[in-house]
Each structure stands twice: as structure tokens, then as C-alpha cells.
Amino acid sequence: MDRRRYFLRKIANALLTVIIVTSFNFMLFRILPGDPSRLLLPRGSWSATIIAQQKKVFHLDKPLWQQFGFYWSDTVQLKFGDSFKERRPVTAVVGPRILPTLLLVGTGTVFAVIIGVTSGVLAGWRRAGAYDTLSTGANMVFYAVPTLWLGMIFIGIFSARLGWFPSGYMEVAGASYASWWEHTKALLDHMFLPALTFGLGYMGQYHLIVRSSLTGVMKEDFVLTARAKGLSDNAVLWKHVVPNAMLPTVTIVMMNIGFIMSGAILTETVFNWPGIGLLAYQAMQNRDYPVMQAVFLLMSVAVILANFIADVMYYYLDPRVQG
Amino acid sequence: MIPARLKHWILIWTPLLWLLLELVWYPKNRYVSQGVWRILGGFIDGRIGSYPAWTLLAAAMVFLGWGIATLLKDVKARRLGVVITGVGALLLAWALIAGGLPGWSPGQRSGSFGWLFQMALLVLLACGVRVWAVTNPESAESMVWNIREVWHLFRSNWLGILGLCVLVVFVLLALLAPFLAAHSYLSPNAMVTKPFGGPSFSYYKLFGGDEQGQSILAEFIWSARISLAVGLVATLISTVIGTLMGIGSGFLGGWRGEVGMRTTDVFLVLPWLPFAMVLAAAWGRSYVMIIVIIGVTSWPGTARLVRAETLKLRKLQFVERAKAIGSSDSHIMRRHILPNVFSLIFANTILVVAIAILSETTLSFLGLGDALNFSWGTMLRNSWASGAAGLPEWLYLLPPGIAIVLVVLGFTFVGQALDEVLDPKLRKREASENTRPSAPDHAQGAADAGLVLGPSGGMVVADALDEPPSAGGLS
Numbered sequence: 105m106d107r108r109r110y111f112l113r114k115i116a117n118a119l120l121t122v123i124i125v126t127s128f129n130f131m132l133f134r135i136l137p138g139d140p141s142r143l144l145l146p147r148g149s150w151s152a153t154i155i156a157q158q159k160k161v162f163h164l165d166k167p168l169w170q171q172f173g174f175y176w177s178d179t180v181q182l183k184f185g186d187s188f189k190e191r192r193p194v195t196a197v198v199g200p201r202i203l204p205t206l207l208l209v210g211t212g213t214v215f216a217v218i219i220g221v222t223s224g225v226l227a228g229w230r231r232a233g234a235y236d237t238l239s240t241g242a243n244m245v246f247y248a249v250p251t252l253w254l255g256m257i258f259i260g261i262f263s264a265r266l267g268w269f270p271s272g273y274m275e276v277a278g279a280s281y282a283s284w285w286e287h288t289k290a291l292l293d294h295m296f297l298p299a300l301t302f303g304l305g306y307m308g309q310y311h312l313i314v315r316s317s318l319t320g321v322m323k324e325d326f327v328l329t330a331r332a333k334g335l336s337d338n339a340v341l342w343k344h345v346v347p348n349a350m351l352p353t354v355t356i357v358m359m360n361i362g363f364i365m366s367g368a369i370l371t372e373t374v375f376n377w378p379g380i381g382l383l384a385y386q387a388m389q390n391r392d393y394p395v396m397q398a399v400f401l402l403m404s405v406a407v408i409l410a411n412f413i414a415d416v417m418y419y420y421l422d423p424r425v426q427g
Numbered sequence: 428m429i430p431a432r433l434k435h436w437i438l439i440w441t442p443l444l445w446l447l448l449e450l451v452w453y454p455k456n457r458y459v460s461q462g463v464w465r466i467l468g469g470f471i472d473g474r475i476g477s478y479p480a481w482t483l484l485a486a487a488m489v490f491l492g493w494g495i496a497t498l499l500k501d502v503k504a505r506r507l508g509v510v511i512t513g514v515g516a517l518l519l520a521w522a523l524i525a526g527g528l529p530g531w532s533p534g535q536r537s538g539s540f541g542w543l544f545q546m547a548l549l550v551l552l553a554c555g556v557r558v559w560a561v562t563n564p565e566s567a568e569s570m571v572w573n574i575r576e577v578w579h580l581f582r583s584n585w586l587g588i589l590g591l592c593v594l595v596v597f598v599l600l601a602l603l604a605p606f607l608a609a610h611s612y613l614s615p616n617a618m619v620t621k622p623f624g625g626p627s628f629s630y631y632k633l634f635g636g637d638e639q640g641q642s643i644l645a646e647f648i649w650s651a652r653i654s655l656a657v658g659l660v661a662t663l664i665s666t667v668i669g670t671l672m673g674i675g676s677g678f679l680g681g682w683r684g685e686v687g688m689r690t691t692d693v694f695l696v697l698p699w700l701p702f703a704m705v706l707a708a709a710w711g712r713s714y715v716m717i718i719v720i721i722g723v724t725s726w727p728g729t730a731r732l733v734r735a736e737t738l739k740l741r742k743l744q745f746v747e748r749a750k751a752i753g754s755s756d757s758h759i760m761r762r763h764i765l766p767n768v769f770s771l772i773f774a775n776t777i778l779v780v781a782i783a784i785l786s787e788t789t790l791s792f793l794g795l796g797d798a799l800n801f802s803w804g805t806m807l808r809n810s811w812a813s814g815a816a817g818l819p820e821w822l823y824l825l826p827p828g829i830a831i832v833l834v835v836l837g838f839t840f841v842g843q844a845l846d847e848v849l850d851p852k853l854r855k856r857e858a859s860e861n862t863r864p865s866a867p868d869h870a871q872g873a874a875d876a877g878l879v880l881g882p883s884g885g886m887v888v889a890d891a892l893d894e895p896p897s898a899g900g901l902s
Contacts, residue, residue: 124693132705248781248835250788253807253828260819271817362696369700370789374811385793388704396705403698411696 110419118412125404130175133397161185179401185394189386194398198383202402205379208295209368212302217357220307224314228349229341231319240315246308255301255374262297269297272376298375302368306360313356317349324348351422355414362410363403490515495555498562512555519552580848587844593837597830601651612645613801623820634822637806638813646801647826653802654834657718658784664722665783666729666776673733674760674768678741688734691727699724700789707795714797721786729775736768770849777842781835788831803827 162185163174178184184194223243227236263271270293281287321327322345330344369381376382380399387395494512560567581587600607611617612631619629620636627635634643676687703720740746741764749759790796791804792811806827810816815823 120689121693121696124689125697128693128697132702244836244839245832248785248832248839250785250792250804250807250828250831252789252792252811253824253831256807256811256816256824257828259816260821260824264817264819363698369704370792373793384701384704388707388793396701400698400701400705403701404696407696407698 107419111416114412114415117415118408121408122405125408126176126179126401127172129397129401129404130172132400133393184398187387187392187395189390189392189395194394197395198380198398198402201378201380201383204377205368205372205381208298208302208371208377208379211295211299212368212371213306213357213361215299215303216306216310219303220310221314221353223307224311225318225341225346225349227311228315228318228322229345231315236315239311243308243311246304247312248308249305250370251301251305252370252374254304255298255371258297258301259374270294271297272374273378298368298371298377301374302371309356309360310353314349314353317352318345321345321349351418354417354421358410358414358417362407362414487515487518490518491552491555495558498555498558509559512552512559515555516552577845577848581844584844584847586840587848590837590840590844593833594841597651597834597837598655600648601655604648604652608642608645608648610649612642613649615639615641617641623815623818623823626822634826635820637809637823638815643806643823643826646806647803647830650801650803650806650827651830653714653796653800654784654787654804654831657714657721657787657802658780661718661721661725661783661787662776662780664718665726665779666772668722669726669729670733670765670768670772672726672730674737674764676730677734677737678760678764679756687730691730691734694724695727695731697724699786703790703795704793707790707793712795712797714800714802717787717790717796720790721783725779725783725786729772729779732775733768733772736771737764740764740767774842774846774849777838777845781838781842784831784835784838803831 163171166174182195184198186192187194187197190197220243223239227233227239230236259271262268273294281290327340327344330340335343368377368379369384371377372379372381373385380402383395384399384403386392387399490511492515494508494510494515497508497511604610608631612619618636618640619631619642620627620640622636622638622640624632624636624640626633631642631644634647637643637646672687672691676684676691678684679687699720702724703717706720707716746759746763749763754762787796787802788804788807791802792808794808796802796805796808804827807824810820810823810827
């Protein structure tokens with residue numbers, strides 16, 4: 105398949121999925137059992153004029169098919185209405201939460217990929233060796249551990265017992281820092297435990313995947329050929345085995361990066377990290393539907409975007425796609 | 428003698444009628460929808476003698492008896508009989524997990540069915556199996572042979588055995604919960620210590636008390652039920668949807684296959700956790716909803732696995748032969764494709780259970796579960812909300828978490844071991860392969876047996892890697 109057709113098809117696919125997911129988002133809040141005006145309007149405390157205004161914002165006074173049209177034009181313009189809880193535009197509530205999540209998830213992912221892939225390669229290369237048994241055992245445990253529990257255990261050990269790291273939040277409330285360096289240090293201090301918690305689970309996953317895909321590749325004929333040519337162990341491993349074993353890993357990593365916005369809900373909740381995940385949790389607790397709607401859309405679009413990037417990368421990584 | 432057409436109608440109408448009767452029976456001062464909800468909710472209700480548990484038992488008995496009667500009477504209808512007996516057995520197992528063995532537990536109401544009655548049910552079930560075996564000797568023989576072979580290979584995998592042992596312990600814990608801790612210790616005012624009271628050597632204080640002074644041990648024991656039941660039932664839903672979608676979209680092709688694929692893709696990219704949170708906020712909180720959410724969001728992985736396998740099988744000769752003699756699509760899918768992907772599905776299902784249990788923990792932790800029943804996730808939520816991590820209150824934090832890790836690892840080990848056993852390509856023992864009958868006719872013969880070791884294509888691990896993972900994974 106030539107390049108243009110491949111990319112056009114992938115773009116069309118991604119756009120179609122975005123359209124489906126966005127429509128799904130509409131249905132989720134309006135067609136599901138329960139009165140949409142009950143779901144999308146705040147309860148109790150607001151005055152009738154504000155409710156009427158809110159009703160207008162969501163176009164709940166019009167028939168469903170017109171609502172659908174307005175929903176699309178509003179979504180394209182990023183108009184999501186006002187948050188019930190904070191009583192200001194949803195974009196203003198969601199906006200500042202994006203960066204902390206990217207920071208946390210980015211750090212955690214980099215950590216997980218580097219450690220997980222390296223350890224997986226080493227374990228798969230000497231399968232059933234002492235290192236393999238030990239590291240694979242440990243990583244299976246990390247894979248099976250619920251993130252939220254790991255986070256609580258870390259808080260218990262490192263902040264309650266030892267007092268090495270703060271137990272939550274991104275910075276000390278109301279603190280002003282002497283220099284940007286002090287600020288960064290405080291930030292890193294706060295980020296260490298959440299990033300570690302977030303990264304360990306994925307690390308286990310990457311280790312296991314790299315290891316098993318390495319084992320599969322090492323049975324292939326071309327590895328035997330490479331050995332027969334008299335290449336050193338290192339050359340066989342890094343030039344022949346690892347590049348071929350990386351494809352499934354890239355898939356999984358990209359999938360996980362797609363869940364970048366939603367992946368950290370638990371970590372952020374446990375550590376009170378002021379990101380999108382915590383916002384989603386708080387919005388659920390407060391039944392803040394406008395925020396939930398925007399967050400859900402943001403999380404879905406992130407997944408689709410990451411999948412599209414993965415497809416683009418595949419084109420360059422996997423010659424079979426080009427052929 | 429009931430005509431076959433009528434039998435199918437009965438199969439559909441009996442549960443509906445039963446539901447209707449339930450509603451009629453239900454207290455008049457409640458709304459009907461509340462009644463439906465209560466019945467559905469009662470399926471996983473931990474409370475003994477609670478209303479739906481015994482109706483489940485009754486339904487189980489009806490189905491079992493009917494199935495056995497069908498088996499006895501009419502050899503041609505044996506498939507129907509097997510289905511009905513199977514439904515009965517499932518209901519019985521469910522009732523046992525959800526309702527426990529009432530009557531033996533201390534301090535419980537005595538109005539529920541006694542253990543003798545349940546023993547009678549078990550005997551009936553055994554009779555049903557026996558009758559089935561007598562009426563279908565060749566299927567029974569092949570099934571026994573299969574199970575023996577699987578067990579023979581499984582036994583040599585020490586990790587699988589380890590996982591199985593762990594699972595047996597926890598399943599026993601769940602089933603025997605009424606004997607291990609009185610349910611009354613879970614009610615909100617049943618305090619055994621002061622808040623966060625330390626452990627002591629009295630039975631209910633072994634792990635100390637939680638933030639209200641309730642027995643952590645009792646909560647822990649009863650939590651096993653909900654955690655396991657939710658995981659298993661959600662997996663059942665997920666597997667059924669995934670298999671149908673996978674076989675359907677793989678075998679049918681054309682626009683139907685395309686729609687199936689597209690749906691799978693959308694569900695694969697759907698961020699399931701926020702989705703669940705939205706639904707929970709809209710619908711309220713209960714374990715039924717957790718089950719539905721996990722079931723509905725975790726099937727795409729299975730669907731893609733099954734689809735890849737179906738695409739491979741579709742090109743094989745025995746499918747072509749079936750087509751050539753004029754078999755319908757649905758017949759081929761049921762009798763030829765399904766038996767051959769069954770071993771793949773079976774191993775995958777056990778791995779999905781592990782993920783489902785983790786998902787249940789996550790959702791309960793976020794507070795989507797029923798506040799009155801306990802699962803390990805709920806316990807973790809309570810400990811987190813009450814600040815047990817900051818104290819730190821280890822005896823409150825550790826037991827549920829360790830239990831989850833052990834159960835998840837147990838299912839993973841068993842699943843992987845089964846993967847190796849059921850998948851000829853991964854199998855270590857080459858010798859045993861020579862004694863196995865050749866694939867297609869063997870698959871045909873054992874189709875009735877349900878468990879088929881036919882050619883699964885040997886691509887379980889490789890397929891799992893080529894396909895993106897299920898959306899309902901860890902997060």
C-alpha cells in the first residue's frame with residue numbers, strides 16, 4: 105500500500121472513531137435512562153433563572169435532533185458550559201489540570217519503558233536463569249498489584265513511617281519558593297511517589313511483554329543464521345533479536361500512552377495529584393456533569409490520537425505495512 | 428410429549444414467568460422497578476437467607492430436574508437437556524456463592540433452605556451428569572479422556588498448581604464465609620473494638636478493628652465472596668460477548684464483519700474507567716452495575732483473539748466441506764468454529780478473570796460499589812477514606828491488598844498453565860502429541876463434550892501480542 109493511501113485510510117479511521125465516540129458521549133448523557141435535564145442540571149441550590157440559563161446552555165429546551173446539532177457545534181467550539189461545582193467555564197476548570205497529568209504520566213511512562221524494556225530483554229535473553237526467575241517473579245507481582253493499594257502502601261512506608269516524601273498534592277499549599285530551583289525540587293519531591301506508583305504497574309507489563317516476545321523471536325530461523333555467521337552474543341541480541349521483538353512492545357506502549365489521560369485516575373486520587381484523573385473523580389463525587397462530559401471526551405480523543413500516532417509509527421517501523 | 432418448538436418457547440418463557448411471579452410476590456408497597464433491581468441485586472447479595480438466594484435455588488432445582496427429565500426421556504433432545512442441566516448447575520453454583528449455605532451459620536434466620544435441601548440439589552446434579560454420561564457414552568468418554576489429559580499436562584506445571592492451590596483456598600474462603608464469620612459482624616453497629624483498635628487473640632479481633640471498630644477479619648472473609656463473584660460473572664458476560672462478536676465478525680465477513688470490527692475498535696479505545704464513572708454517577712451505585720460495566724467494557728480483547736482464530740479456521744478444509752454439503756452459517760459457527768476456538772477462549776477467560784477482579788477493586792475503590800456489602804476494593808476504599816494509610820494501620824491495609832494480589836496471580840498462573848497445556852505449539856511434552864487423535868474428526872466427536880483440545884492454531888501468545896491489549900486492563 106502506498107504511503108498516501110495508508111495515511112489517508114488511517115486518518116479517515118481516526119476521524120470516524122472520533123465522530124462515533126463524540127456521538128456516544130452525547131448519548132451517554134442524554135439518551136440513557138434518566139431525565140437528561142435531571143442529569144445535566146444541578147440540584148437544589150441553584151435559582152430558577154440560573155437553571156433556565158443552564159438549560160439554554162445545553163439546549164435542553166429543544167428537540168433531541170436539534171440538541172445533537174447544537175452539541176456538535178458547541179463541542180467543536182470547545183463550549184462545554186459551566187461547572188456546577190466551581191461555577192465557571194468547564195474549559196477553565198479542565199485546562200490547568202492537563203499539564204500536571206502529562207508531567208506525572210510522562211515521567212512514569214519513561215521510567216516504566218526504560219526499566220521494563222531493559223529488564224525484559226535481559227530476562228528473555230537468559231530465559232530461566234537466576235535473573236529471569238527473580239525479575240519476572242517481581243514483575244508479575246507488580247503487574248498484579250492494584251495501583252491504588254501500592255500507592256497507599258508507599259504512603260504508609262515512605263511518608264508516614266519514614267517521612268521521606270510528602271503524601272500528596274503537587275506542592276505545599278500556599279508556599280512561595282525562593283527560586284525556580286527550589287520550586288522544581290519541591291515538585292520532584294511531591295512527584296516521586298505518584299510517578300513510582302504509576303510506573304511500577306506498567307513496568308511489570310512491559311517486562312512481561314518484552315520477555316515473551318523476545319522468546320518468540322529467538323526461536324526464529326534468522327537468529328540461528330546470525331549465530332551461524334559467528335556473530336557475538338551482543339550483536340545477535342541487539343541487532344537481530346531486539347529490533348524484531350520491539351513491535352508488539354510499541355503497540356502496547358502506544359495503547360497505554362493513549363490512556364494517558366485516564367490511566368492516572370487512581371494514582372492521582374490516592375495522591376491528591378491535581379490532574380485530570382483527580383478532576384474526573386471529584387466531578388463524579390459532585391455529580392458535576394458538564395465537567396465529566398468534557399473530561400470523558402478529552403480522554404477518548406487522547407486514546408484515538410495515540411492510536412493514530414502508533415499507526416504512523418508502524419508505517420516506518422514495520423516494513424510489512426509498507427509492502 | 429412436548430413438541431420441540433414448544434420446548435424452546437418454554438425455555439424462554441420460564442425465566443420470564445418466574446420473574447413475573449417474583450414481582451407479584453414482592454411487597455406491594457414498593458415500586459416494581461425496585462423489585463427488579465432487588466432481584467438482580469440479590470444475585471450477588473452476601474446476606475444469607477436474603478430473598479433472591481432461595482429463589483435462585485428453586486430455579487436451579489427446576490432447571491436441573493427438567494434437564495435430567497429431558498435427558499432421560501428423549502435421546503434426541505439431549506443437547507437441550509445438557510443446556511438445561513447446565514443452567515441449573517450454574518444457578519446452583521451462583522446461589523451457593525451468593526447466598527451461602529444457609530442454616531449452618533451462627534445467628535442467622537432459620538427460614539431459609541437448610542443444608543439437607545442443598546445436598547439434595549447436589550445429588551440431583553450428580554445424577555444429571557451420570558444420566559448424561561450413560562446416554563452419551565462416546566462424548567462422555569472423550570470428555571473424561573480430555574480432562575485426564577489436561578490434568579496430566581497441567582500437573583507438571585508447578586506454577587499452575589501453585590495458582591490452583593491459592594485459588595482453592597480463596598474459593599473455599601468465599602464459599603465457607605458463613606461458617607468462618609457471622610454476617611452480623613458486618614452490620615454498621617457491630618463494633619468489636621474501639622476505632623482502629625489493635626489486634627488481640629480473640630477471633631474477631633485478630634486483625635483489629637477498622638475506623639468504626641468493626642471486625643476487619645469478618646469484613647475480609649465476606650469480601651472474598653463479592654470480589655470473586657463479581658470477577659467471575661463479569662468475565663462470563665465479557666466472554667460471551669467477545670466470543671459472539673469474534674466468531675461473527677470473523678466468519679461472516681462482508682459488511683457484518685466490518686460492523687463487528689468497527690464496534691470492537693470503538694470499545695477498544697473507549698476509556699473504560701471514566702465510562703464506568705459516568706455510568707455510576709448517572710445510575711447510582713451497586714455491584715450489578717459494576718458487573719455490567721466490567722462485562723461490557725472488557726470483551727474487545729477476547730473478540731479480537733477469537734476473530735483472528737476464526738479467520739484462520741475459516742480457510743481450513745473441514746469448514747469448506749461443511750459448506751459444500753450445504754451447512755448453514757450458524758450451523759458451521761456453532762458446530763465447527765466454536766468447538767475449535769473453545770480451548771483458546773477457555774484459557775483466555777481465566778486470564779480475563781484476573782483483570783476483572785482488578786477492575787472490580789478499582790471501581791469499588793472509587794466508590795461505585797454498594798456501600799452495604801463488602802469487597803476487598805470497598806475495604807481499601809474505607810481504609811483510604813479514613814486515612815489508614817497515613818497512620819499507617821498495616822493490619823487494615825495489608826490483608827485485602829495481599830488477597831487481591833494472590834488471587835490475581837493465581838488466576839494468571841492457572842491461565843498461563845492452561846494456555847501451555849491447551850496449545851500444542853507451546854507444549855513442552857512432545858511425546859503426548861503423538862497419541863492424540865487427528866484434529867478435525869476429533870473435534871467433531873468431542874463437540875458435544877464441550878471441552879475440545881483440537882487445533883487451536885497455537886498462536887495464543889503471539890496473537891495476544893500482535894493485538895493491542897484489552898481496554899479493560901490495568902490502570
